[in-house]
Amino acid sequence: MILKSITRLLSKILAFLFYVALLFMFFVIGSAIFSGGEPNLFGYQIKTVLSGSMEPNIKTGSIVIVKTGGDPTTFKENDIITFKATENRIVTHRIVDVVQKNGQTMYRMKGDSNKTKDMNLVLPQNVIGEYTNITIPYIGYFIEFTKSKGGSLLLFLIPGLLLFGYSLVAIWRAFTQHKKENSPESVAGTK
Template sequence: MTKTKWWKWTSNILYGVMFIFLLTMIIIVMSSRASGGEPELFGYQLKTVLSGSMEPTFKTGSLILVEKLENPTNLKKGDVITFQQDEANVVTHRIIEVLKQGDNTFYRTQGDNNQDADTNPVLSQNIVAKYSGFTIPLIGYFLQWASSPLGTGILLIVPGVLLLGYAGWTIRQAIKELETKMKEAAKPEDAEKIVS
């Protein structure tokens, strides 16, 4: 494989990977903007871990995938759930005890890294989702920044500028290659004229 072909092949792969990554990030950010909350993909919600209460299960700044529940009354001890702690706070902790009181189901929860259980039991109707087991470390920091007005603006403008720059560079390379081929094609004719 020649150096030129190798460079073309590598740059095309890098371009494709960058384009897919940026497109995915834009879709995630737009999804969160449109819904007014956390972004969603294929029925799963993406949550950013903002504290270390669940370490080592997932670390601060990680991105976790949680699944919305149709029936939050059939959870069991050991499940990791996301629940509305109060009007402003959503928490993801592990169920350490299931409590039944008549028709009502409550869950006592605790962070894996916390010494004590959470003060108040969680009502089943306050449960938002269940942890799917999928975590991406550190990406949560990026997603949180990307959801800010500055991050959204940069995420929409920078990829466009990069793609235009890459398109311009590709066109310039194609023109150079075409000029080189035209010069090479013209050389044999000049040689024939000199001989005759």
């Protein structure tokens, strides 16, 4: 009896967490569609760290939370920012020098574990946001996997299989309950 209660409670908790995760996914995907770009949740973006240039502070395969918006010319030395290094390459590095040239603010960047500074200066218009000191290790590997064809397929296939399995269990329970209610013992007991 206690085991059945624990199983029901766990089932309700898992269902709740599943629905919360589903709503969160819909919200993030919806915000990406409506903004026409990266998912932005209340002025924050999630970025994946794919190299070890910021170790040990930020581990490879982690995700970082980046605060977007604000004035991109107000960062100072030692701030960690995420920026577009090229059209298809986003980098999170530390500012080691703020350079003023022809009235323009630019940033000299360096990865914490790199021996040398980055070659190119970063222009304010290439800054995506400031690192918030929130890092979740290893989730970046999963996010990158889901961007692949196989990962995308599994992302749709696994929930479908789980729903199908849940439906089979629900049908089986209803069938056995109906069978119990209509068995000769239960029918004889009601007269």
